[in-house]
Amino acid sequence: MSGVSGPYGPMERTGPAEPPEPGDGLAGSGGPPGGAGRDAPPRQAGWGIQGDRSDQAGRTGGQSDRSAQAGLLGRIFLTRVLEPGDETGGRWVRELGVDGVVRRLRQRGEPLPGVTGKRWAGLLARAERADPRRDLAVAQGAGVRFVCPGDTEWPGQLDDLGDARPLGLWVRGTPDLRMWALRSVALVGARACTEYGAFMAATLAAGLAEKGWIVVSGGAYGIDGAAHRGALGAGGATVAVLACGVDRPYPRGHAGLIGRIAEQGLVVGELPPGEHPMPSRFILRNRVIAALTRGTVVVEAAHRSGSLVTARAARRLGRHTIGVPGPATSGLSAGVHELLRQDAALVTDADEIVELVGDMGELAPERRGPVLPRDLLDPAVRQVLAAVPVRRAARPDDIARTAQTTPDDAIAKLYELRALGYVERHGDGWKLTRQAMISVRAGADDR
Numbered sequence: 120m121s122g123v124s125g126p127y128g129p130m131e132r133t134g135p136a137e138p139p140e141p142g143d144g145l146a147g148s149g150g151p152p153g154g155a156g157r158d159a160p161p162r163q164a165g166w167g168i169q170g171d172r173s174d175q176a177g178r179t180g181g182q183s184d185r186s187a188q189a190g191l192l193g194r195i196f197l198t199r200v201l202e203p204g205d206e207t208g209g210r211w212v213r214e215l216g217v218d219g220v221v222r223r224l225r226q227r228g229e230p231l232p233g234v235t236g237k238r239w240a241g242l243l244a245r246a247e248r249a250d251p252r253r254d255l256a257v258a259q260g261a262g263v264r265f266v267c268p269g270d271t272e273w274p275g276q277l278d279d280l281g282d283a284r285p286l287g288l289w290v291r292g293t294p295d296l297r298m299w300a301l302r303s304v305a306l307v308g309a310r311a312c313t314e315y316g317a318f319m320a321a322t323l324a325a326g327l328a329e330k331g332w333i334v335v336s337g338g339a340y341g342i343d344g345a346a347h348r349g350a351l352g353a354g355g356a357t358v359a360v361l362a363c364g365v366d367r368p369y370p371r372g373h374a375g376l377i378g379r380i381a382e383q384g385l386v387v388g389e390l391p392p393g394e395h396p397m398p399s400r401f402i403l404r405n406r407v408i409a410a411l412t413r414g415t416v417v418v419e420a421a422h423r424s425g426s427l428v429t430a431r432a433a434r435r436l437g438r439h440t441i442g443v444p445g446p447a448t449s450g451l452s453a454g455v456h457e458l459l460r461q462d463a464a465l466v467t468d469a470d471e472i473v474e475l476v477g478d479m480g481e482l483a484p485e486r487r488g489p490v491l492p493r494d495l496l497d498p499a500v501r502q503v504l505a506a507v508p509v510r511r512a513a514r515p516d517d518i519a520r521t522a523q524t525t526p527d528d529a530i531a532k533l534y535e536l537r538a539l540g541y542v543e544r545h546g547d548g549w550k551l552t553r554q555a556m557i558s559v560r561a562g563a564d565d566r
Contacts, residue, residue: 192251193217194267194287195391199249200224200242201286203389204403207233209282257392261366262381263291274300277410279436285389285407291365292385299356299385303333304476305408305433307426308342308418309451316342316419316451319443321349323416326469328355335360335412337404338377338386340370342418342426347376351383360411361388362404363396405429413476414439416466420454427454430463439475441466493541499524503532504541509556512548 194217201208211220211231223231224246230239258265266272267287274297277284290296306324308316324334324346334350336343338359350357359380363369365388368377380386389407390400402425409415409432417440420426434440440463445452459465466472470484493501506521506529507513519529533549536542541555 190217191265191267192255193221195251195254195265196221196224196246196249197286198389198391199251199254200245202403203285203400204283204406206282209284212286213282254391257366258289261291261392263289263365263392266290266296272297274411276300277407280406280410283406287389288407289365289388289391290385291381291387294356294385296358296385296387299333299358300335300411302331303335303358303412304472305335305412305415305429306342306346306418307336307405307408307415307420307429309420309424309426310339310341310343311451312341312345312419313445313449313451315445317345320345320418321352323418323443323469323472324349324357325353325355327472328353328357330469330473332469332473333358333384335408337361337401337408338368338370338373338380340372344373344376346418347380351379357384358411359384359386360404360408361386361396362390362400364388364390364392364394366392367395369396401425402428406432409433409438410436412438414441414472416441416443416472417455417458417463418443419445419449419451420458421451422454422457424454427458430458434462439464441472441475443467496539499528500532500535503529504536504555507533507536507542507549507551507555509551512545512550514548518549 197208197212197217197220208220215223215231220231223229224242227243230236231242234242255265265287266289268278268284272290272295273288288296304327306320306327308320312320320342327334328350332355334346334355334357336346336357336359338344338347338361343359347357347359357380359377361369361377365386368374368386377386387407389404405425405428409429412433415430415433415438417424417426417430420430430440430442440458442455442458442463442465444459444465444467445455447456455463464475466475493504496504503518503522503524506518515530515533516526518533519526522529524532533542533544536555537544540552542549543552544550
């Protein structure tokens with residue numbers, strides 16, 4: 120239990136010297152969260168975690184586990200001090216490294232670049248109360264791991280956020296986040312959705328899940344909840360990105376749903392254990408949903424809906440922005456329709472979503488109306504059929520003139536149509552049967 124001095128006190132190990140065995144339920148390799156491996160240390164807590172370039176100065180292949188743990192603890196420490204999406208804080212980490220930012224905060228030294236005196240005092244107050252070892256212990260008890268930039272499980276697409284990139288993600292659930300994010304789609308929308316919106320969200324999510332896609336949403340009421348349930352109901356995979364600690368499900372009414380997601384999928388968040396949601400955190404959370412996925416589908420959204428923030432973030436990041444149309448008179452679809460008037464793609468089912476976000480060749484089936492019996496007729500025969508009046512009998516020469524053919528040819532085709540039940544003879548004239556009249560009216564509706 121010997122250690123070296125660090126910004127958090129002695130850097131002794133917090134668990135056994137060996138890495139946890141597969142199936143311990145904490146490293147994303149088998150066991151359920153909070154299961155038999157609860158007493159084992161998280162995979163990242165000083166056992167082989169690699170930081171990103173901003174805190175790798177001087178590290179080599181022979182770097183000690185203690186140094187790696189220091190980098191991990193530094194990032195966890197900063198999740199208590201900096202709010203998610205803080206681009207100024209992200210710039211500090213990029214320019215000074217995690218260790219440099221942590222030392223200034225812990226040692227109450229020279230203020231960080233560009234910070235006002237008021238904000239610096241607030242950061243120091245937060246830093247004084249931050250305890251990354253305690254956060255790791257709480258996370259371990261809840262079956263939660265902390266994934267850092269540079270870790271093999273870190274989704275590289277989050278790096279597109281630049282200085283707004285998360286310091287790390289708390290992950291609850293056993294699957295590998297990076298692998299799941301490679302084939303994922305965000306489904307978001309209004310909390311106070313209509314029955315139509317909930318139906319569309321659940322149907323789209325189920326269709327995506329059946330095609331092997333991961334459905335990502337925010338765990339909220341309305342469209343988010345319907346999307347998660349649709350994916351789970353189809354036996355598929357889903358990820359909930361929360362605006363609070365992943366050990367504290369929000370909203371409370373979705374505690375059961377989020378628990379089920381953690382068992383069958385993943386629950387992810389930037390905030391450390393125990394943190395409560397705030398309005399600003401929901402908005403900032405949306406950038407993670409947009410960056411994590413290949414495209415964002417908005418099912419229902421009013422003009423001021425937070426889900427439009429996700430769509431706009433997706434557009435800025437070069438992801439697909441997709442909308443599901445609703446009734447033109449629905450205020451809850453007004454925001455989606457505005458997206459569609461800009462550059463969002465319109466979709467109506469999972470096949471169309473996959474055609475946009477999937478690999479080359481994953482095309483939606485060609486859309487066609489129903490095939491009617493008359494569609495199977497030879498074109499020349501259909502032309503004669505179209506020349507037969509609907510409400511009266513006509514002579515063959517009149518039909519031939521309308522069909523632009525000869526009387527003999529018209530008569531031959533009229534007898535063929537009679538055998539098929541389309542026309543009947545009345546003296547010297549020909550008239551449509553009742554069956555044919557129905558078919559002709561259907562054809563007129565198609566036109």
